[in-house]
Amino acid sequence: MTDEPEFDLGPVPHRPPIATELVERLIAAQFPEWAALPVRPVDTPGWDNRTFHLGDDMLVRLPSAGEYAGAVAKEQRWLPVLARQVPLPIPAPLGEGLPTADYPHPWSVYRWLDGEPAATAKVEDTGAFAVAVADFLLALQRVDAADGPPPGLHNWYRGGPLRTYDAMMRSAAADLPDGAALLDHWEAALAARWTGKPVWFHGDVAPGNLLVRDGRLSAVIDFGTCGVGDPACDLVIAWTFLPPAGRRLFRERLAVDPATWQRGRGWALWKAAVTNDRPVLDALLADD
CATH class of the missing domain: 3.30.200.20 (Phosphorylase Kinase; domain 1)
Structure with a gap:
């Protein structure tokens, strides 16, 4: 319940x-x-x-x-x-x-906005890139959230409870060879409840939405899923793009508490499972 x-x-x-x-x-x-x-x-x-x-x-x-x-x-x-x-x-x-x-x-x-998406660009220093993304998110979270848009259909409930995607996640896991292990991580994410104050989040911090110029983060685009709520959804980039060392720097810079990190892992897990993104799923399972 x-x-x-x-x-x-x-x-x-x-x-x-x-x-x-x-x-x-x-x-x-x-x-x-x-x-x-x-x-x-x-x-x-x-x-x-x-x-x-x-x-x-x-x-x-x-x-x-x-x-x-x-x-x-x-x-x-x-x-x-x-x-x-x-x-x-x-x-x-x-x-x-x-x-x-x-x-x-x-x-x-x-x-x-000029720049090449990080998905295809050459990022010179992934550690510095991780810190730059974190600094952007910290600044975003400091913006006054009063009257900002809460999770809803406008952003497909980013910033809301992970449980919205529970049925989709379980259906995807049923078709994957390591589905049981993935669901163990999913259950842990569902149990990591959010009790914080709503803040601004981007909602889709993906390599395609982070622009790079001269090897460095230069702009952030596509705010269609932004809103005010739980910022854990913005942690997905830790597993979808950053290597382990960059992931650690990203987490340290954001000073993310364990429950928020666990929910962020859940958001990454859901997206990777429904798209059968094997490299991301492997990174999530290895990152204990």
């Missing part, structure tokens, strides 16, 4: 394709001052959003389904507030697009 709230994630959203021509029409109709700029899709398509270059210095970001559209107003409202208080560049909203008959969701135009 648990007194944690239970949330229904619902079915996997249907995500129809978004054509370049549609984006061109949206820009021409709602931002005619940019209508002459070329539109082209980015190299790596996202899941929650489809992103397109707009000229050389801007991007257009469109939710891929209605279930993801709730993040638009949140980002428009809060990213300018957060940007003033974190040590690295984050996306700056330049305009908010309205739904139309052809595209029924709100959407955004942002300033383009």
Whole structure:
């Protein structure tokens, strides 16, 4: 039994394709001052959003389904507030697009941030990188959380209880050869209850959302799952990207208590299990 709230994630959203021509029409109709700029899709398509270059210095970001559209107003409202208080560049909203008959969701135009995702970039010093990520998260957590968005469908309940993903985790573990061991770690994460004060979190601190220039962390992008709640979800990068020495530095810099670290491991475990990410699962099982 648990007194944690239970949330229904619902079915996997249907995500129809978004054509370049549609984006061109949206820009021409709602931002005619940019209508002459070329539109082209980015190299790596996202899941929650489809992103397109707009000229050389801007991007257009469109939710891929209605279930993801709730993040638009949140980002428009809060990213300018957060940007003033974190040590690295984050996306700056330049305009908010309205739904139309052809595209029924709100959407955004942002300033383009240069950098290569850490997933493919060469990081010169993973220890320094780990400390830089931790310092960014510490600054984010210091931002006044009053009136900030609590966990909800807008961010798929990041910052809320891990138990929201319990059924999904158990289903994934049933198909994995070391599922029993993974569930032992999962149970430990569920038992590590959060009793802290809600703080700001990013919600998806993944290698694809950390930009690198000259071998160093240069910007943090994609705040669609940000919110105010339990920051343990932001610890996932410790296992998905950082080597053991960097992981230790990351934990020390954040001064993370054992229960929060255990919940962070749970978030990483869930994501790795449902995607069958073997290297991350092995890292989690080895990191006792």
